[in-house]
Each structure stands twice: as structure tokens, then as C-alpha cells.
Amino acid sequence: MKKTNQMKKIIYAFTAIALLSVGQSCKKDSEFLDKQPTNVLPIDAVWKDPNLVLTVMGDLYDRYPDNQTIESWASFAVFDEAFASAGGDYFRHQNIEYGYDAWRYWDLGVYGYIRDLNMFIKRGQESTQLKTEDRDRFLAEARFIRAGVYFEMVKRMGGVPLLTTPLEYNNGDNVSNLQFPRSKETEVYDFVISELEAIKTILPDDPTIQSRATKAAALAMESRAALYAGSIAKYSNAQLTLPGGEVGISSALANGYFTKSLNAAKEIINGGKYTLYKKNPTLSDNFAALFTDKSNNPEVIFVKDFKLKTNKVHGFTIDNQPRSSAEEAQGGRLNPSLNLVQSFEKLDNTYASLASVDASGNTLYYTNVTDIFAGRDARLAGTVILPGTAFKGKTVDIWAGYQLANGTIVTGDNFAQSKTNVLPGNAGSVQVVGGDGPIDGLEFSAQSGFYIRKYLDPAKGSGQIGTRSEVWWVRYRYAEVLLNAAEASFELGDLAAAANYIKPVRDRAGLTTALTPAQITFDRIVHERKVEFAFEDHELWDMKRWRLADKVWNGNNMSAADFINATNIGSATRTSTQVFGLWPYKYYDPGNANNGKYIFKVIKPSKVTAAHRFRLGNYYSSIAQEVLNGNPKIVRNPNQ
Template identity: 35%
Template sequence: MNTTIIRNIGCGLLLLGATACADYLEKEAFDIITPEQVWKDPKLINGVMVNLYDNMNLEDFNYWQRDAWRLQNASSMSDEAQGSFQKDPMFDNGNATYTYEDALFEQKFSDRYKFIRNCNDFISQLEEATSLSDSEKKLLLAESRFIRAFHYFTMVKRYGGVPLITEPQVYDPNNLEALMVPRDKEVDIYNFIVKESQEAAQDLPETRGADAKYRANKYVALALCSRAALYAGSIARYGTVQLDGLVGIPSSEADRFFQISYDASKAIINSGQYTLYNKKPDNKAQNYCDMFLKGNGDNGEYIFQKQYNVAGGKGHDWDKRNAPFSYRAGGWGCGIAPTLEMVETYEYIDGSEGTLKLEENGKPVRYDKPYDVFTNKDPRLFASVYMPGSPCQTTEIEWMRGIIVSDNERYPATSQPDGGNTVEVNGVTYSTSGKDGGADAGDASKTGFYQKKFWDETLTDMNMGKSETPWPVFRLGEFYLNLAEAAMELNNSSEALEAVNKIRERAGIALLSSINMEKVRHERRVELAFEGHRFWDMKRWRIAHLDAKQGGLNGFRGTALYPWHDIRDDKYVFERGYNSPKQLRIFLEKNYYTKINQDDMNSNPNLIQNPGFTN
């Protein structure tokens, strides 16, 4: 989605300043424009639409809980990864515990309803726009309804039922009560999202021209329908109804929502408008990697994407914040560190379980190079994670825990790589770490891994705001998996198996001969890793509160992989690092919903707080 900044201040003045990002907005400067002028000029009307897109919360590269340096995003808050820096609140002090925050990833009503109000204003005034044809109005109306539904989805997955406001509210100091709308039931919000996205899909075109290719089309709306309905079905099946339905969905609604998700996913797949990216079938790892690189968003698989443009002041910081230690070019970097649990989720290409082969007959397996331990793993691992020995630019990732001198003598790394990790043995000086890490101290990865997916090895300007890799809001791979999950929930295992095997075939891994829900969820975890799904999936499946050994987040810290260099025979052996310098996590059942912000509660006494939280 190409975006440009065009601020809409309620129904009032518009300040327009076009940038190079807006392919579909004529580029010229404007003075202050009045609403009356806007609705007489199709160019200005489309400028308002650009602003509506720009205010969507797409949870992209720049989406962090509070400050970005805290490294709390949807990956590090799930079991996919840790944050590397030793920073508060959950990535320091390994002797402490971290209880998931009441307001984690909150979307304050005072913020989100401002953008919903803008949608409502646009919809209500669109009919009076004499400068537009009926077909143009119909298209803009469908777009604005899709955007509004997306806003409600970002809220319902956090809070459950929220106030459903579909008409512009008018401020009347003598009747403030009219503005204090109570919460609707969670099922009603999901019903609204489904209805709006389905009806928007009917009026949106199947394809867009070059001037509007990043705006919503029919299948973008159906993608929202598929995802939202799948969430609703899961909550109905695995959740609990509380507060008379303000949170939770009756179990009797599960099949209906799963069928809606299945139908929307099927329509997207059968449309033929999108294909699973497979331009390098002979190099599956590179093929999968390429799909997520800069300039490759128009790859045939992305249904809806967020584009970035550095020249227009709309770049992002992902590469700077996440570069492996020795590739940082002057600080920051190291950000999201995948866990060993995530690495071992990737199977071997023959379909066997993905636990790394570290021991044999009770003795450590000795490898010539650290990278050898990953031989024959799922190609998607090599495309998604930098491991010890992974090629990167013109060198390799080096992460080493220390050296072995004898059975009873080891020297571990004690500081970050630039801290002088050396030891002299028999007159020879050895490094006890790699150039990209090995110790529990400092900013480098503590797990032995860095996130590769989305990282641009060709980037030469390693400063903030210089990245242009697009963010995949919706891509076809998700909808094969949505279809598979919905099909399994509807007892249609044969179609679920077919859909999952389409994903595995593209990935270059052995096809399954049978299917169950565990295998569907496993495939989703691998295929969509680091794309912002896992945290929300764990919540909607109601597994996050389980013990880590049961697949939940309680007691989860994240395990590391420790390569040791045995200087006696120049081989490498590995250990599992269970005592990471990270806090032990506690996810409580109340954390399936987010606490409503106190300012929002104070401004509307008709709101009821979510279960487990006090006002």
C-alpha cells in the first residue's frame, strides 16, 4: 500500500502535502483547504482516502510496544524470539520474572476512534460529492468500509467487544451522554467486520491499475474477512464467554465463522489472481528469501502490502535495528533473536522432526563447522534465520560460546564481540567468541541466532529510516493455511491436507500423508514466522497461558544454541543454553484481552473493564 501523509482533522481543515509515495495522487503543493473545496475536487477526495489508508494500524516493521529499543514486538512477545539488548522490562535480569503487561499492544480508544470517526465522516459526506460519478462513489465507499472494518479488527482482537460506531458523532455540550457509547458484544463486532468486508468485496475491482495497485481490491477485503472469521471461530471454540458476551463468543457460532473463513480463503485461492512465489524452484531457500526482499513486493503472492519510500520520508528502521552484531555499521542492530525452540520447529526436508542432532550415544556430535549441524533442515529456516556459519554479504555469521582446551578446561566468551574475548593457550591466542556474539553480556544475540527474514543484505546506508522492504499485510500463503485450519475445524481433513501440502511443496519439504490440527498449526508457525501472526495465534487458540512444555508462554525464557570450538581437533560441539539472561515469562488468562486504558474508562462511564483488571 503506497501511503502519503495527509492529515484529516475530524471534519475540519485538511493540510495536504503530497510526496513521491502516492502514485495515485497528483504531485503538487496545497495551501490550507476547506472541506467544501475538498468535496468539489476528485483529486482532493482521493487525497483524503490516502490519509485513511495511512492511519491503518498494519503492525508492520515500525510496530513496537512503547519504545522501539525495548524490542517488544509480536515475535519477541511470542515464543519465536527474544530481544537481544539487556533492557527493561523483559530482556534483562535473568533471575527475575516478567508478567505480560496489562496494556501490551494496546490501541487507546481515544486514538483508534479518531480514525474510525474519519471513516464515518468520509462515508457520510461521500454521497454529497457532486464532482464524483456514481461508480466512483461506489468504489470509494467500498474502500472506506474496508478500512473501517480493519480498524475494528485491530481493536476486537485486543479488547473483545468495543463500542460499534458507524455514524459521525456530533459534539453537543448539553448532551455528552450521547457520545458515551457502551461496548457491543464481541460476536457483534466480528459480525460487523465480516459483513463490511464481504460487502466491500462485492464493490471493489478484482485488480487495480498501476496508479492504484497498492489500494484495496476485492481480494484484500476477502482476506480481512478470512482472517477475522478464523479468529472469531477459534475464540468461539476455545474461549469462554464473559461479561454477558462483551468478551468471548458462544461456541455455537464456531462452525459458522470457520465456514466464512473457509469460503473467503477458497475464493482468494481459486481466483487465480495470486500464486505462491516460486521463481527459483531449484533453490528453495533463496526462493523463499527473495519473496521478502526490497523491491519484490509485487511478486504475485502479496495480496496487500505496505510500501516504503525513503525519498518521500517514509522509510523504516528494520535493517538498522536488526543487523547482526558485526554488520551494524555503528551501533544499534542485533534486535530480534530467534530462539532455539523456533529453529527446531523447522523440520528436516525428509519430514522428520526438527530437533538438532547434538548428541549420539550419549556423546556430543563433532562437526567440522557450526553450520553443518543444520544440514538438511527445511529450506525456510535458511531463508528466515541467520545461524552460526550462515553466509551474510561477503562473510559468515560467527557466534561461538567459547573454546574447549580439555575435558575439564573451557573458556567461555565474557563480553560482547568487541570487548576483547581472547585467551592464550600454550602461547597461542584464541578468540572465545565470534564476531557476532557468544556471551550473555552486551547487545549481541543471546540465543546464537539473528532474524534474516526481511533483512536487506544489499543496503549500504545503515542509518535509521533507510529501509524500503515492503511489509506483507496479506499474502497467499496465509490463506492456504487459513483454509487448512478452517477445513480441519469443519472436519474436512482431505482439503486441509491438500492446502498444507501446497505450502510444503513450494518450501521444498516432504509432503504429508496425513493431517491433524497439530500439523496445521505447526505449518502455520513455520511458514508465517516473524510476520506478526504467532503471538495472536497463541492468544486465539487459548494456549498462551499453558506451560512452555505444553506449547504455551508460561515459564518460557527462550533457549540458546551454544557452539564450542574444541581446539584439540578443530571441531565444534553444541550445548543447549537453558539459562539465558532473560526473564522467565508469566502469561495469565486475563492477558487474552487487553486492559482498557484508564483515560478511556474515565471519559466514558458506560464502558465496562475487561475481566481480571481493575479500573
């Protein structure tokens, strides 16, 4: 904590903010968004009234940390999952190296949040005027949030000072009494896991509660945290440790953590209260609807919710809707990369490039613009708006121009859909580029050849500034529980169990030939999480815990040859340092059998000018200088 902050006695109070859902009783999941704001809430008054406690609880939930999120679309363009098609965000593809302070989460504000949680817990434990069941639930929720905050800190920073009681400073006190060293990385993970174990049976075991902590939410967090700790223990090395254990976990602890992860996942699975979302017979539409359907959704475990009637909404759909059919004159900012799109395997469980040429390098021609994507994992079209597919009932118009027989390209440089007399022998106005592009360097056009679908709101008005979207942000869902169980089983050597856990996730995606136990490899585990959890704030943390980040984002430039007839698509260490795209063109050669068919070209947007590099020093974010200045007991992270 910063010394200037320590020279003040911190007063326990919250400015309450109305958030999360609707309702009145402290028993329901739909209570937060209709709560009326209250100014400063004296502690004695708060713990006399469950509705006031609930309002404070709402503020604590609202401050829960996320890294990538639908409230900040550009955060998804940082790790080559997508291109940021907005002029002010091109810099994301022009950085050579990630900064040491990237994804940092340790400052005075964080420990202010921790202190608020600790004080809330302390005062709640002292209270006597609430019903026991209400008080205990509130306290368990606060401990759940606190565990989540420490989990966010440890996965970014390594070991941090582990404070579980509120600190007070009075004039004349010895400041050194408020200075604590960093706990070991394993101690923070152990705290998170033990807290979640302790509260799981206190929290409601109710799958209809999704924006507040439940037994399943606690178990899902426990499973994820233990899996992260186990991976760090297994895959780390001496370069990523500190002598005091502030960074690094002994490999001897790996199986213990994997076992805890598996047991927590199995407790949810065996409880039978959650299932994969399977409401829509069209598999790609079903996968997309998983993230937008808030009515009896059996897969969602814990979310950040939004509500139109309380004006707690976000602009993800406004920012990213297809430009040609947008409800406002904006959209198209997030363009999924060919790097990601090509990762989705074929329905026969094999990996293959999207075929723009044959094995001899000859151009391939397609009758329909969607044909090149046929026979792929349904999650592809559920995650990405592909050329020729629809959103809100309107077909996206993605094609880059005409290619003439002599190789000349005829195209446009803006969203205007027609030019005059531009094709040989063709009189009159002819459209020469898609209404969505792609047009290189034109923001909001599909510069990679794709738009994002995941989290886009299909509701009318969601793409309008005056309305916006109430689609929730899903933090934990049942598919992750299954894949956590699969990975933990794999790491513990039980390949048959791993195959069984991964099977329903792949079945839902249309991959109906089950993987055999012998086919469950580390590469398969990495691949499955990549395609299932794209744009869900998993990629960075998975690459970090597996110690793959410096290998995947290795600073080496890429070329079209890395995508054409590639042979290493399913490799966990496949380089992905620069965003590439796939552009469809209409072939123009009247009289030729291929006239009017589509060809495809692998391209690199011109705004992609440098390769991302993840260094050893990026595995743990740097500690801010103000923190180091205020506490001499804090040691720096390694390799910085």
C-alpha cells in the first residue's frame, strides 16, 4: 500500500450502485439492477437491513475484475485472435513486444477493494440483526468475490500480500506494521481453493441463479484455479521462479492441484444441475445463441449481467455488427483472424487449411462463397460471421472485388457499392466490392474477411445507440467444467476419462466421431480450448499457464505460406504473431466455365506491420513503482 494512503484512516462506506438484475428479496438472482442508489451507507445501518446489505453487495460484484470483456471490444484484438478494424486501434498490430505492465492487476485500488471486502466480512461476522441464513449467504458471497480477486491477482502477478483482515492506520502508528511481504504463489492459490471449498455449501445450489455466487460458481472457480496452479507447477522452469517462492510452484505439487481441479469439476458434473446448451437444431446457431439466450440457459454458471430497463447496457453489438446492415452507421470493428478461423477442424477430426489452392498451387474455384468453409466444426460459424452468412436475417456482403483472367484486380476503396463501366465489356453500373469490404485500411470493413458473431445481440435495436445490448458476459459455463475435467484427467494419466469428458463438447459442435483415448494429447487439449473459448478471456491465461506464450508469440514474422496447405495447424506451439485474413474475389472471364465463381487469397492487412513478442518477463506482470516505493518488503518479478 502506498504510504500516503496509509496516513489516512480509511472509513468503511460504499457509494452504492444499482446493477446486476431485478427484484426485491435478498433470496433471488434478479435483485440488483432495480435497487435504488443510496449515498454513504453507515456500517451499523447496513447490517440491520438485508436490502441495504444487498445494495452494498451489488457494488462489490460490480467491481469484480475482468481482463478481456464485451465492454471493451478492442481487448480481443491483442493476441491475434482478431484484427482491430478501427483507425485508433491499429497500433495493436504494430507493437513488437508486449509491455511488462501489460495485464497488471496490483495497485492501491485493488487493495482498496480487498479492504472493502475484508471490512464487509468483518462487520458481517459481528452483526446480529439479520437472519442467520441471509447473513451467511452475504458473507459467503463476499468471500467468493475476494477469492476471485486474489485469483485474478495471482494469475497476473504471482504471489501477492495475502490480507484477510482490514488494516487501519492511526496517526503515530508504526507504518512498517502495515507493510507485508508477498506470499508465495502457491499460498495464494491454496487460499483461493480453500476459501471456495469452505463456502460452497453455504451458497445456494440453484442453477437459475447466474449473476450471484452459487455452489457451482465456487466449484467452477476452484476447478479453474487448481488447473492453473497445476499447469504452472508442471510446465514452469527455473527462469520463472524467485528464491522465496513468490513466483513458481514446485513440480511435486502438480498432481495434487490437478486432482483438486478434477474433483471440483466432477462435483458439478455429478450434481446433474447443468448441461450443455442445445436448444437449436442448427449447430452453429445453437453455439451463438448460448451467449445471448438468458432464458433458462442450462450451461451458464456465473455472469456479469446487463438490463435494458435499468440502462445497464453495453455497446458490443453497436461496435461490431456487420457494417452493411448495421442499425447505426457504425460497426465492423472486430475482425476475427485467419489464424483463428483456420484452427477449427474438419468434421472428420483432421486439421486442414482453408483451401485457396490445390496441392500443386493451382487456384481453386467455388460456386458459392460459403463453400470453402463447408464441413467444419460448427463452432466456427457460431463464433465468426463468415462471408455469405447472415446476421439478423441479412446476408453479410464480404468480397474484395473482381479478378480478371489476366490477374488484374478491380475493386473499390470505400463503402459505396457501385462504380460505372469498370469491367471489360460490361456497360452500366457494376458493384465491384462488398458492402462490408474487405477494403485494406478502411476501418469498419472486414479487413480480415470476417466479422465476429460470438456475443453479437440478435435482438432488434441492440445495434442502436439509443438502445444497445443487454447480452451478458459469461465468466463460467458448463463446457469449461467438462474441459477442465478432461485436461485434469489427461494430466493425471487417465486418457479414457479425458476422452469421455471432451466428447459431449465436440458432439455439440458436430464432430461426431469420438476421439479415442490414444488421440487425447496435449495438442488436442490446447486446440479444444482455443476453439471453444475464443473471445472469452481464456487464451492469454492458457498460454501463460502452459508456458507456451513465448513460443506462440515469438516475435517472428509470418507469411501467407504459413496458412496455405499448412501442416501444423493442430500444434500447440504453432506461431501466431501477426493477423492474417482470407479474402474472396469474384472471378471475371466471360465464356470461361469459372466465370462468376469465387477464389480466395490469403492476405496480411497493411496495418499489420510488426510481430508480437512475448518475453519471459511477460509471464508475470511488473509491480508498479509506487507499490515498491511504499513497501520495501516487496520483491520484483523475475526477468524484468
